[in-house]
Amino acid sequence: MNEKERNTKVAVASIRLAIIQPAFNHTYPDMTKQAYYERISEQPVKLPDGREVIYSPGTMSCWESDYRKGGFDALMPRDRADKGKSRRLDADAISAIYKAREQFPRLTATGIREKLIADGVIRACDASVATFQRFIKKQNLKGASAPGQRDRKAFEEEFCTGMYQGDTLYGPFIKENGVRRQTYCIMLLDDKSRMIVGGRFFYQDNAVNFQQVFRDACATYGIPAKLYVDNGSPYKNVQLSLICGQLGTVLIHTPVRDGASKGKVERNFRTLRTRFLDRISRDSLNSITELNRMLADYIRSHNTAIHSATGEPPHTRYLRDLAHVRMPQSRQWLEDCFLHRVSRKVRNDATIILDRTPYDVPMEFIRSTVEVRYQPGDEKHAFLLYDGKRYPISPTNKTENSKVCRKQNYYVNYGGEGEV
Incomplete structure (x- = not known):
């Protein structure tokens, strides 16, 4: 699995965690968990590759069960056994269905199938009328009534630590050690x-510095159910997705x-500046x-101080919701x-490269692909983390x-018979 495939699986797992998080934490607004899953299943889910799919309530319930047993890693999609083989409706057929619906809004599922057969997109034996009917019924093929117009509503989380919002503000220049930065x-x-x-102020706006602020916030005030950030590189990277998955936080x-x-965060920065x-x-x-x-x-x-939007100090509001705050299990x-x-x-000399520096690893991992945590x-x-066990590594010292002394797995007798 290459890095791109791994990043895609992490993104899919983050989407699945966002779906099951209200059910996992019992914060869904519906009467029952099943009612919540049935309501969510009516809406298509947009995947990282741009496709929109509809998942059944049973599938979402399985995700929740997998997450309880295996954590965030269990939500990552596994490769299909029939990967690379044709499906009932391939990408060309689906694209043709959307195009036919747009050109002929009144055309039935049977009519769309017959048109695709006539156009040579599919064969009659590739997909039945029932397949087309199920696909068209589950997919929302109607255009938006007002494209380009965003639906906005004022919102607020029910409890404190329900959501943290993060962003970066450009600060002043400082001349330190003769350098203005x-x-x-x-x-x-x-x-x-x-x-x-x-x-906190930093000299760089990067992912590591944001994660430092996020870690300190979790340690002091609790782990949020959701983290709401923009699309900048400090906030949209595979490491932050993995961190949120380990914390049980939905990254939005x-x-x-x-x-x-x-x-909210933009208004906060305006107050900070003035x-x-x-x-x-x-x-x-x-x-x-x-x-x-x-x-x-x-x-x-x-x-x-009293906040103009809430009419009370932020710290007072936070203390009132302490029963709903989820603190870390431990600092470690x-x-x-x-x-x-x-x-x-791992190379043949039992080393790996981390941040352009070679590190020695146990020799049993030679020619293996390993996961390094740091x-x-x-x-x-x-x-190294392998089968739940940690293997320390150290910078390579060639001298x-x-x-x-190397361990040899064989003995060579360079002398004659009877000689050592």
């Missing part, structure tokens, strides 16, 4: 309470080029550490959830390796 403020906001659960991305969809950034003297800043110390004071003031468990995962092929910036504590 741009800063970036990465911030997380709790949807229900409007409490700032994480915020905003529509592309739709700033209004993340109004009440904090515009009031500090940029020339007096000597380090990013000083800027972060000032930001921490602002966050404490924000979280304990949380650290393990945020470990990065990469696949590497904390970015702390690769010296990286390890020391030259002094190590």
